Amino acid sequence: xxxxxxxxxxxxxxxxxxxxxxxxxxxxxxxxxxxxxxxxxxxxxxxxxxxxxxxxxxxxxxxxxxxxxxxxxxxxxxxxxxxxxxxxxxxxxxxxxxxxxxxxxxxxxxxxxxxxxxxxxxxxxxxxxxxxxxxxxxxxxxxxxxxxxxxxxxxxxxxxxxxxxxxxxxxxxxxxxxxxxxxxxxxxxxxxxxxxxxxxxxxxxxxxxxxxxxxxxxxxxxxxxxxxxxxxxxxx
Amino acid sequence: xxxxxxxxxxxxxxxxxxxxxxxxxxxxxxxxxxxxxxxxxxxxxxxxxxxxxxxxxxxxxxxxxxxxxxxxxxxxxxxxxxxxxxxxxxxxxxxxxxxxxxxxxxxxxxxxxxxxxxxxxxxxxxxxxxxxxxxxxxxxxxxxxxxxxxxxxxxxxxxxxxxxxxxxxxxxxxxxxxxxxxxxxxxxxxxxxxxxxxxxxxxxxxxxxxxxxxxxxxxxxxxxxxxxxxxxxxxxxxxxxxxxxxxxxxxxxxxxxxxxxxxxxxxxxxxxxxxxxxxxxxxxxxxxxxxxxxxxxxxxxxxxxxxxxxxxxxxxxxxxxxxxxxxxxxxxxxxxxxxxxxxxxxxxxxxxxxxxxxxxxxxxxxxxxxxxxxxxxxxxxxxxxxxxxxxxxxxxxxxxxxxxxx
Numbered sequence: 001x002x003x004x005x006x007x008x009x010x011x012x013x014x015x016x017x018x019x020x021x022x023x024x025x026x027x028x029x030x031x032x033x034x035x036x037x038x039x040x041x042x043x044x045x046x047x048x049x050x051x052x053x054x055x056x057x058x059x060x061x062x063x064x065x066x067x068x069x070x071x072x073x074x075x076x077x078x079x080x081x082x083x084x085x086x087x088x089x090x091x092x093x094x095x096x097x098x099x100x101x102x103x104x105x106x107x108x109x110x111x112x113x114x115x116x117x118x119x120x121x122x123x124x125x126x127x128x129x130x131x132x133x134x135x136x137x138x139x140x141x142x143x144x145x146x147x148x149x150x151x152x153x154x155x156x157x158x159x160x161x162x163x164x165x166x167x168x169x170x171x172x173x174x175x176x177x178x179x180x181x182x183x184x185x186x187x188x189x190x191x192x193x194x195x196x197x198x199x200x201x202x203x204x205x206x207x208x209x210x211x212x213x214x215x216x217x218x219x220x221x222x223x224x225x226x227x228x229x230x231x232x233x234x235x236x
Numbered sequence: 237x238x239x240x241x242x243x244x245x246x247x248x249x250x251x252x253x254x255x256x257x258x259x260x261x262x263x264x265x266x267x268x269x270x271x272x273x274x275x276x277x278x279x280x281x282x283x284x285x286x287x288x289x290x291x292x293x294x295x296x297x298x299x300x301x302x303x304x305x306x307x308x309x310x311x312x313x314x315x316x317x318x319x320x321x322x323x324x325x326x327x328x329x330x331x332x333x334x335x336x337x338x339x340x341x342x343x344x345x346x347x348x349x350x351x352x353x354x355x356x357x358x359x360x361x362x363x364x365x366x367x368x369x370x371x372x373x374x375x376x377x378x379x380x381x382x383x384x385x386x387x388x389x390x391x392x393x394x395x396x397x398x399x400x401x402x403x404x405x406x407x408x409x410x411x412x413x414x415x416x417x418x419x420x421x422x423x424x425x426x427x428x429x430x431x432x433x434x435x436x437x438x439x440x441x442x443x444x445x446x447x448x449x450x451x452x453x454x455x456x457x458x459x460x461x462x463x464x465x466x467x468x469x470x471x472x473x474x475x476x477x478x479x480x481x482x483x484x485x486x487x488x489x490x491x492x493x494x495x496x497x498x499x500x501x502x503x504x505x506x507x508x509x510x511x512x513x514x515x516x517x518x519x520x521x522x523x524x525x526x527x528x529x530x531x532x533x534x535x536x537x538x539x540x541x542x543x544x545x546x547x548x549x550x551x552x553x554x555x556x557x558x559x560x561x562x563x564x565x566x567x568x569x570x571x572x573x574x575x576x577x578x579x580x581x582x583x584x585x586x587x588x589x590x591x592x593x594x595x596x597x598x599x600x601x602x603x604x605x606x607x608x609x610x611x612x613x614x615x616x617x618x619x620x621x622x623x624x625x626x627x628x629x630x631x632x633x634x635x636x637x638x639x640x641x642x
Contacts (some may be wrong), residue, residue, distance in 0.1 A: 014303045052518015062549060062636045083553050097640060105254035115550040117243050163550075 007045065007074030007229060008037040008168045009203040010059060015068035017054055017226075026045055028054050029226040031068065039201040040169065041194065043214040043234075044131035052207045054181050055223065059205065060173050061089040076165060094164030094202075095191075098176035101147035101160040109144035110160045115166045129167075134162035137191055141152050152186030165202065172196075174206045190216065237360020246554055247632045248563035255536060259568065262532040264487070266572020266616060267579060269525035270545040273518050274580035274612050280514050281585070282602030284507055288475065293498060294438040294447070296350070297478045299499075300336075300409045300485065301492040310554050332587045336489060345481055346390035347473050348380030351465040359448060360419040361410040368406065368448045370420060372455020372465075384436055384449070391434030395451040400430040402439050403444030415574045420448065426458045441612050458526060522622070525572075525616070529565055533627035537561065537634075544631050545639025554632040561628030569620020573613040609634040 002173045012034040018027040028051045037040060046052050050203050057063040059141065062076060064085075070077045077085060094115075105138060112119075112131035117123055135144050138158040144149060151159065164172050174193065178186035190213055197204050206217065214220050215234060222230040260509060278295060305323050311437075322387045328335065333351055340349045341435040351370035358365050375393050379385050391414035393401055400418060402410075412418055414432055422426035430450065456462050470485075478495035484585055486493040497504050529541070537544070584602055591599040 017269075057637045060549065062640075086553045089549065095546075095549045096545070101546070103546060105543075114547070117246070118547065118550050118552045121243055122241070123238075123243075123246070128620055141513040167551075169359070191414065191436075 008035045008071070009038050009040070009073060010034065010205070011069075011071040011074075012059070013069040013071075015055075015058060015065045015070060017051075017058060017063075018066045027226065029058075029065075032226075032228060034228065034231070036171070036203050036205060038181075038203055039197065040219060041197045041204045042206070043217035043222055044205055044207045044221050044223060045209070045211070045214050049231065050223045050227040054221055056173055056205070056207055057174055059171075060093055060095060063084045073099065077180050087119075090115060091167055092170050094167065094169040094172040096157070096160045096164050096172065096177045098179045102151075102163075104149040106148060107144065108140060108146050108148060108155075109149060111148050111159055112144075112162045112166055114163060118129065118224055118226040119167065123220075130166065131162070134165055135159070138162045138195075152183050154188060157181060157185070158192060159190045161189065161196070165196060165200070167204065168200075171203045171205065174204065176206070176207055176209065186213070188211075209227040228233075238250075240473050243552075244559040245562055247560045248567060251386040251536065251543075251560070252564055254566060255539070256533060257493070258536070262528060263572045263575060263615070264526045266473035266525050266569060267575030268524065268575025269521050269528075270573045270612050270616050271579035271583065272576075273521055273582065274577055275517065275583045276514055276604050277608060278550050278580065278584055278605070279508065280565040281396050284510070287469070287503075287507070290439055291498060291503060292475070293369060293387070294382060294443040295496055295499065296484045297472045297475060299484065299494045300330065300468040300470065300489070301494065302330050303490055303492050309596045315438075318625045323431070327459060327461065327466055329353075329461050330468060330491065333465045333468060340468070340470065340485070342353055345472055345474065346470055348377065348471040350374065350377040350381045350469045350471075351452065352378070352469055353452055353457060353459055353461050353465045354457075354466050355422065355459040355461075355466060357422045357448070357458065359406060359410060360421060361412055361416070364404060364410050366409055366445070369446050370422070370455055370458060371447055371449050372452040372459070374451055374452050375446050378449075378469070381469045382438070384438075385609070387436045387438055391432070391439045391448075392551050393436075395449055395454070397451060397454065398428070398430055399433045399451070400454075401434040401449040402432055403447055404435050405441055405445035406448065407435050408430070409445065422460075424460060426460065428458060430454070440483050460538070474594060484561055525569075526619050529568055530570050530624035530626055532568075533561060533565060534630070537631045541634055541639045544638045546632050548634070548636035549640065551565055557634075558628045558632040559579065561631045562624045564625025565620035565622075565628070566617045567620070569616040569623075570613060571619070573609075573616030576616070577609040577612055 003006065010119055012032050012039060015029055015032040016027060017029040018025050020026055032055060044052055044055070048068045053095050058065050070121065077088065077168050079101060080088065102113065106114065108126060109131045114132050116130065117128035120127070132144060138161055140155060140158055148156065148159065181189060195203055208214055218233060220232060220234045221228060337349050340346055350373065355370055357368050358369040359368045373395065375395055381394065389404055395401055402418070404577060407413060410418065412432055414434060416432050417429055418432055419427055419429045472481060478498040482495035482498070482552065485491070490536055548557065573617035587597050588602070593599055
């Protein structure tokens with residue numbers, strides 16, 4: 001247990017990613033080293049094409065690096081097969097995407113309970129109690145029986161945050177979580193993530209283009225052309 | 237969400253429910269295919285069993301006859317010219333037929349054994365005389381081979397001493413009816429006057445004009461087969477085993493065994509060709525149903541790629557995704573087959589109402605057997621799952637990054 005506490009939530013050592021092979025090979029990420037501790041609230045910024053999404057996909061175990069080591073809660077992920085990666089991802093990592101976050105065939109409550117359902121294989125009362133609590137926490141207790149596509153963009157993103165927390169993950173990865181929202185909804189969603197971070201000590205890594213949001217994070221990591229050019233606490 | 241339902245079932249049902257119009261259309265498509273298959277199968281099996289029933293209404297499944305007599309050739313040498321003439325076949329009895337009858341009765345495949353003494357004769361009444369086949373039978377045994385008692389149109393099946401039962405055509409030709417006298421004479425000169433106790437209609441004009449049934453002893457006397465029988469008729473539980481069993485009996489007894497399949501070779505070939513062509517049609521209908529399911533699911537995988545990506549990001553394994561789409565194929569196949577069976581049942585009812593004999597009775601009896609519906613339901617579900625294999629594999633292999641990005 002002491003060992004588990006000592007491990008960083010995320011650790012990248014010399015992570016490289018390239019596409020293609022031979023003459024057409026192009027390296028997108030050039031040896032990334034990064035460490036995120038429990039409870040950190042970090043922003044990943046950088047211009048388009050800098051490799052932010054690629055890095056996020058690697059951290060989210062949705063893709064495999066071409067080189068280097070990636071640890072989630074101290075567990076080295078390089079030797080895991082697809083099923084192993086999928087299980088680890090389901091248990092330890094929550095996702096909040098910019099678009100198409102929810103599954104429209106399911107209600108808000110069912111969407112939140114989905115990661116638990118996927119992991120357990122069958123529904124039970126416990127997972128809906130937990131989903132209800134999470135929806136309550138994001139202020140949508142009265143919308144739990146609504147089908148996902150009947151909610152507004154801001155509400156959908158709140159449900160997505162609740163869903164990302166369903167498995168009590170160590171790390172939540174948010175890819176432009178407010179990119180599709182108006183300023184007011186964006187502020188609400190951001191405040192909600194911050195609240196969860198403070199209350200549950202969940203680590204957040206937020207990819208954003210919006211400097212206003214980045215400056216509300218505790219740490220800003222800047223990626224340019226596949227290399228981390230700046231990584232400092234904010235305010236400096 | 238039902239607590240007993242696994243995640244894959246829940247997702248498969250929800251996806252089908254969400255794409256309602258698409259799901260309904262493909263279920264109807266599968267239903268029409270299954271309906272045609274079930275309707276065709278029921279119609280064909282009804283038609284074939286009716287034809288076989290009619291054909292076998294006046295025939296035994298297997299007839300055992302004494303083996304042919306053959307002349308023993310002399311050894312030819314340089315002084316002798318050898319001309320071998322085929323021997324004429326006289327009417328002979330089967331050796332030890334009582335033992336053979338009792339032995340065959342114990343075979344599990346054989347439902348009835350009936351010894352018959354039969355041969356050619358003439359039926360004479362007044363000025364009229366007709367060539368007939370005289371058949372000496374034990375009525376209670378023969379009735380299990382050919383249900384003569386059910387086919388009586390007048391009088392009863394009674395063939396005691398001096399009694400006979402004739403067909404309606406012969407009765408018409410001779411102007412005779414129940415209670416009238418009839419003289420039966422053989423070429424060898426034996427004759428006997430018999431009283432007609434009943435008239436039968438076996439549904440075959442030739443048989444109705446030719447067959448004259450008498451008691452076994454009467455026939456034995458007239459045909460000079462005292463104590464003997466010319467053939468043993470057999471009925472089987474399974475008609476299709478006739479040829480195999482005939483070969484076995486012939487091998488075991490040395491007798492000639494003619495199965496109905498051999499006797500009606502052209503008819504059986506026609507039935508087989510009919511079955512083969514209908515199987516080919518069924519196969520292609522099944523194939524088009526499978527392609528229909530597969531194409532709809534391929535489209536569904538493309539439409540749902542983002543949801544597949546999100547589920548994968550949430551920890552759904554490739555195997556779980558595979559099962560979700562396989563189940564969709566199975567569900568579509570199953571419900572399509574239920575709809576198809578209901579449609580087929582309606583078509584068959586309509587057919588029964590429309591296809592009738594001039595007297596108003598149904599042309600032949602057909603019905604949807606529960607077994608056929610079960611096979612259709614199982615078959616369509618399996619076809620659904622197999623058709624879903626390709627789209628399901630595609631869904632499972634979908635790169636979550638690409639899928640989410642769209």
